[in-house]
Amino acid sequence: MNKLITLVATALLIIGAGTAKAQDNVNIGKSNIKLNSRMMTPEALWAMGRIGGVAASPNGSQVVYQVGYYSVKQNKGHQVICIMNADGSQQRQLTTSSKSETDPVWLNAETIAFNCGGEIWTMKADGSDRQQLTKTGGKVEGFKFSPDGTKVILIQSIPFHEIIKKNPEDLPLATGRRVTDLMYRHWDHYVESIQHPFLAEVTAEGVGQGIDILEGEPFECPMEPFGGIEQLAWSPDSKTIAYTCRKKIGMEYATSTDSDIFLYNIGTRETRNLCKPADWKQPATDMTHTRTDQAVNADPNANTGYDQNPMFSPDGKYIAWQSMPRDGYESDLNRICVYSLETGTKQYVAHNSDIDAFCWAPAKDKTAMLYFISVWHGCKNMYRVDRKGVVSQLTDHWSDWTSLQLANDGKRILATRQSISAPTDIYMVTPGKNIEKTQVTQISQENKQILDQLTFGKVQQRWVKTTDNKEMLVWVILPANYEEGKKYPTLLFCEGGPQSPVSQFWSYRWNFQIMAANGYVVIAPNRRGLPGFGQEWKEEISGDWTGQCMDDYLSAIDDAAKNLPFVDKDRLGCVGASFGGFSVYYLAGHHNKRFKAFISHDGAFNLESMYTDTEEVFFSNQEYDDAYWKKDRTARADKTYKNSPHLFVDQWDTPILCIHGEKDYRIVYNQGMGAFNAARLRGVPAELLIFPDENHWVLKPQNGILWQRTFFGWLDRWLKK
Known part of the structure; x- marks a missing residue:
């Protein structure tokens, strides 16, 4: 890194005239809110700081991190950069610009790089000497x-x-889009640009414009919709770049999850694929049928599922990445693939775990190979895999670890963690031989001032017998104002995904503690289809959206109504989003008078329409098996379409609130409008909350407040009479 110090120092002397000036009128920052009640409110939730990227200094003595703050009044957010010692002392905010400042990383022990206004800037570790590099x-x-x-x-x-052709130059005001293939829009935007990685030199004059390492290739890197810089990695000798890419466009892209890891040699500008043989060609594929049983998934020598997030070992001899085995299945088992750069052999470690994140152990550690986070029984804990492939659990908390990296002191892990009762904070973990020997120390308390004023509901773990005589984990959250002997209105929470765990997550919308603060018991089952209970349990959802998983929901709420003395069986509600919203629409026609109110957010209502509405066709193929028009469709596909919620509106008899975002291109807003219109035509009390400027989530502060007020207003109307 000595060469970097010299280059950057010289560059800063030359380009110092571009120094950003601190602004005195920054109004969005850490809240000193004084609450009028010990119960959580939407305003208190939006006042909390949200910790983002975290990075340890090269010597491990300091930690720099990003925090987002939000103003409901201004209806916007602001990202700042903070720093503290590795023991959590001397926490302070480094940036004061009116622009958001993000993505802090250490260039050396004295210098931090970050993004401001779409440019790379640097500053000293005390926040001084801010300079623009790009x-x-x-x-x-x-x-x-x-x-x-x-x-x-x-x-x-x-x-x-x-895909979307450029309009004629003489029609600059034309707003039409001429579309020629699938994947013309993704998640929440029309695809008229894609990201590419550019390789730039750091010189005495600053950072150059760079060359496009995918020049001439019409493929995105990082990948939409959630990929970021973690999808690229440098080799320790700085001669090679590993990157993630799904080299497909149009219909191939829309129907496939087949991304690969590529190595780009900086000297020769040559690229090679680590996931497939050089002569590999994709077999002919039916674009309207699940790929699970197709030839594309039959080659043992090719990685055909999602492969992403490469990371070189400290000694540069290996590269690891997250790898799913099958094309077309976005929620397949997420393993770690370890590739030997010397021999070209692959080893899959922790292959029975769904990996959320991982990092290499320090080079001098002769025992551990990798550390990783995985979900099991509704909690995301930390694990180690040694060089023989043996996995050991390091933590055992009712919480979700959300990121991990080396703390750069040779012995500890810098990580972030949250739970149902705590937003994200930063921790230092000293791995031991087992759970008992592992030391965990919290080093940030970003929202202590707010949390100290709040009373949270108690979280309980309950195991419930399902209709097929299996055990299902259910989280039970008591009202924040719980009193022994009283009965409370109760909500069945239906999870989305459909393969997302009901773990110890903290949400700024679907927040269990704000439900508890409003006087509700929450029943949150890990029904069929969720990870953390074995692959068989997870895969039972595909092709059976209205079978065992719906029985699991009803088993959970029936058990609560019968066996939990604080549950008022006459005041039950059912809420959920995405697949959870679909679940609400389906249960509205099959609940046999159990519930008194429903809320569905961004739920699928008409599965035939959904098949061709959604942009990622691979999802529908995997979950439904076949396109709805196929005469030879599988029995699972036939069952799926014949049990679409819209076909059971004649049995709807319970008030329902439908919520949807018009920029949701995953589950298009006509699904929510169709459900609301059907309910009203049926004569069922219903409301529609539609957001013209939101996608599959609600991201703007005032929309978030409106969402919460509408949500609880609806429930209170029908469950608190």
Whole structure:
């Protein structure tokens, strides 16, 4: 890193005239809110700081991290950068710009790089001497410096007109889009640009514009919709870049999850695929049928599922990444693939665990190979896999670890964690031989001032017998104002995904503690289809959306109504989003008078329409088996379409609130409007909360407040009479 220090120091002397000036009118920051009640409110929830990226200094003595603050009045957020010692002392905010400042990383022990206004800036570790390194016109969307500091990867968007054709130059005001293939929009936007990685030199004059390492290739890197700079990695010698890419467009892209890990040689500019043989060609594929039983998934020598997030070992001999085995299945078992750069052999470690995140152990550690986070029984804990492939559990908390990396002191892990009763904070973990020997120390308390004023509901774990005589984990959250002997209105929470765990997550919308603060018991079952209970349990959902998983929901709420003395069986509600919203629509026609109110957010209502409405067709193929028009469709597909919620509206008899975002291109808003219209035509009390500017989530502060008020207003109306 000595060369980096010299280069950056010289560059800063030359380009210092571009120094950003601190602004005095920054109004969005850490809240000193004084609450009028010990019960959580939407305003208190939105006043909390949200910790983002975290990075340890090269010597492990300090930690820099990102925090987001939100103003309901201004209806926007602001990202700042903070720093503290590795023991949590001397916490302070470094940035004061009116612009958000994000993605802090250490260039050396004295210098931090970050993104502000789409440019890379640097500052000293005390926040002084702010300098601009890039001049791209605000195009930098992500960056990663090479270990030797002489180069940097810049993520920038480039125009993309393979699918949506460019309009004629003489029609500059035309708003029409001429579409020629699938995947013309993704998640919440029309695809008229894609991200590419550019390789730039760090010189005495600053950072150059860089060369596109995917020049001429119409493929995105990082991948939509959630990929970031973690999808690229530098080799320790700074000579090679590993990157994630799904080299497909149009219908192939829309129907496939087949992404690969590529190695780009900086010297020769040659690229090779680590996931497939050089002569591999995809077999002919039916685009309207699940790929599970197709030839594309039959080759043992090819990785055909999601492969992403590469990371080189400290000695540069290996590269690891997260790898799913099958094409077309976005929620397949997420393993760690370890690839030997010397022999080309692959080893799958922790192959029975769904891996959320991982990092290499320090080079001098002769026992541990990798650390990782995985969900089991409704909690995301930390594990170690040794060099023989043996997995050991390191933590055993009712919580969700959400990220981990080396603390750079040779012995500890820097990590973030949350739970149903605590938003994200930063921790230091000293791994031991087992759970008892592992030491966990919380080093940030970002929202202590707010949390100290709140009373939370008690969280309980309950195991419930299902209709097929299996044991199901159910989280039970008591009202925050719980009194022994009283009965309370109770909500059945239906999870989305459909393969997302009901773990110890903290949400700023679907927050169990704000439900508890409003006087509700929450019943949150880990029904069939969720990870953390074995692959068989998870895969029972595909092709059976209305079978065992619906029985599991009813088993959970029936058990609560019968056996929990604080549950009022005459005041039950049912709520959920995405697949959970679909569940609500289905249960509305099959609940046999159990519930008094329903709320569905962004739920699928008409599965035939959903098949061709959604942009990621691979999802529908995997979950339904076949397109609805196929005469030879499988029995599972036939069952799916014949049990679509819209076919049972004649049995709807309970008040329902439908919520949807018009920029949701995963489950298009006509699904929510169709459900609301059907309910009203049926004569069922119903409301529709529609957001023209929101996607599959609700991200704007005032919309978030409106969501919460509408949510609890509806429930109170029908469950608190």
